[in-house]
Amino acid sequence: MRFGVRQFELSLMHRMRDLNPARVEDALRDMGATRAELRAAHAQWTRILHSPRAPKTLRPLLGRPAYEGTTAVGSLTCGVSRWALPSWPGLEFEVLYGPGGETWNQWFVRPGDPRALPFAELEPWSCVVADVAASFPGAVHQEGQAPHHWALDFGHGRATYRARFVYGLCQRIDPV
Incomplete structure (x- = not known):
């Protein structure tokens, strides 16, 4: 196949x-x-x-990326490739490559700037880590419980919530 x-x-x-x-x-x-x-x-x-x-990149598997470029990470210049995937419109799957071409990170991002969302619009599969961080200043990044998992703890009203992500894509939001 x-x-x-x-x-x-x-x-x-x-x-x-x-x-x-x-x-x-x-x-x-x-x-x-x-x-x-x-x-x-x-x-x-x-x-x-x-x-x-x-393959060192996803290009042989996924075709030409929607975006290819570089970004600074500290004093290093890293490669960035992003692909639009049909199941997640408006988002792109990003791979960050180290100076030697090794994959450093891979997750979903929103092209352009993150979108600040009200709490009621934090829907699974529609927002990424940067969106939740932009929506709730002071959100605290947490490691996830498995490979490619991530979490953000943030306050809303008088409660604290944990947004849980896989590959940077929101999966669910739970009260802490």
């Missing part, structure tokens, strides 16, 4: 299922995909990642 955009989306959803299984099930139904296809895509992605011939 050729690995392309659909398989990549499914492999991302495999990890998202950890925190938002109902949303992943809805997405599978919308895509006309099965759980078996999701598992097969994840297994194929894992084999690609651990292959000695693994």
